[in-house]
Amino acid sequence: EAGVAQSPRYKIIEKRQSVAFWCNPISGHATLYWYQQILGQGPKLLIQFQNNGVVDDSQLPKDRFSAERLKGVDSTLKIQPAKLEDSAVYLCASSSHPVGPYNSPLHFGNGTRLTVT
Amino acid sequence: SQQGEEDPQALSIQEGENATMNCSYKTSINNLQWYRQNSGRGLVHLILIRSNEREKHSGRLRVTLDTSKKSSSLLITASRAADTASYFCATEGGNSGGSNYKLTFGKGTLLTVNP
Numbered sequence: 001e002a003g004v005a006q007s008p009r010y011k012i013i014e015k016r017q018s019v020a021f022w023c024n025p026i027s028g029h030a031t032l033y034w035y036q037q038i039l040g041q042g043p044k045l046l047i048q049f050q051n052n053g054v055v056d057d058s059q060l061p062k063d064r065f066s067a068e069r070l071k072g073v074d075s076t077l078k079i080q081p082a083k084l085e086d087s088a089v090y091l092c093a094s095s096s097h098p099v100g101p102y103n104s105p106l107h108f109g110n111g112t113r114l115t116v117t
Numbered sequence: 118s119q120q121g122e123e124d125p126q127a128l129s130i131q132e133g134e135n136a137t138m139n140c141s142y143k144t145s146i147n148n149l150q151w152y153r154q155n156s157g158r159g160l161v162h163l164i165l166i167r168s169n170e171r172e173k174h175s176g177r178l179r180v181t182l183d184t185s186k187k188s189s190s191l192l193i194t195a196s197r198a199a200d201t202a203s204y205f206c207a208t209e210g211g212n213s214g215g216s217n218y219k220l221t222f223g224k225g226t227l228l229t230v231n232p
Contacts, residue, residue: 004159033220042121042205042222043160056219091159099218103148103167103209106220108159 002026004109006092012115018080021112025073025094031055032069033106034077035091043091049075050099082116089113121149121206121223129229136193138226140206141186147209149182150220151191154203163191163204198232 005024013019025032031050035043046065048056051072060067064083069075079086093106124139140149148167152160166173166182166189173180179192193200203225209218 035222040224042207042224045219045221048219093160103165105150105162105165106152106160107162108152110157110159113157 004092004094004107006090006109006112008112009110010113010115012117013082015084015116016081018078019082019114020076020078021090021092021114023075023077023092023109025075025092026096026107029094029096029107030072030098031095032075033093033095034067034075035093037089037091037111039088046077048099055099079114082114084116087114087116121208121221123204123206123223123226125226126224127227127229129231130196132196132198132230132232134196134230136196136200136228136230138191138204138206138228140189140191140223142189142206142208143187144208144210146184147218149180149189150207150209151178151180151189152205152207152222154205154225156202160205193228196228196230198230201228201230203227 034046037043046060047067049069052069067077089111091111093108095104097104121140150165151163154160177194182189205225207220207222
């Protein structure tokens with residue numbers, strides 16, 4: 001099966017500009033996640049979708065970050081305006097089961113490396 | 118906040134040696150998972166151990182889970198240069214309610230296997 005696709009792979013922007021990332025999960029996967037990984041740290045969950053509904057966005061900085069999952073498939077994550085501290089790798093992941101005690105692993109894309117100057 | 122804490126932060130060994138990484142966590146869990154991340158890539162799932170399991174094997178990997186101590190270990194036997202990567206433990210919450218079924222990652226252990 002094809003893996004999780006993300007684009008772009010790299011993005012460099014100036015602070016206060018806007019940026020968008022795109023993710024296409026594995027076909028048929030109900031749950032989609034966006035994680036932020038700052039250099040030297042583990043991934044931090046930003047938002048979790050089940051189909052096209054938001055399950056958890058408690059750690060999403062909603063004043064500048066937004067995300068949507070159209071028709072329960074592809075997803076976009078947007079930052080507007082960007083700050084220096086947003087420099088990180090943004091990882092998209094998907095899993096086959098809906099949210100719940102199904103013990104299913106996550107499948108990650110290769111991420112988008114964002115540099116804010 | 119991140120649930121799991123890996124130890125050590127960095128580990129350097131010679132090819133052929135065994136590598137052991139530990140993970141401690143704070144709250145009850147449904148399962149614990151280990152992932153590998155090669156430089157510049159996404160995370161790859163290695164192994165999942167449920168809260169009612171004590172040990173699992175997969176190839177050269179052996180994972181143990183001690184829920185009484187809230188800790189897990191990942192053992193890689195007969196390491197190879199290709200095992201060089203960061204290794205993360207991740208915990209999935211153990212209580213009912215949708216917000217608990219999310220994976221929370223630790224900061225990782227950077228493993229270097231020297232040829």
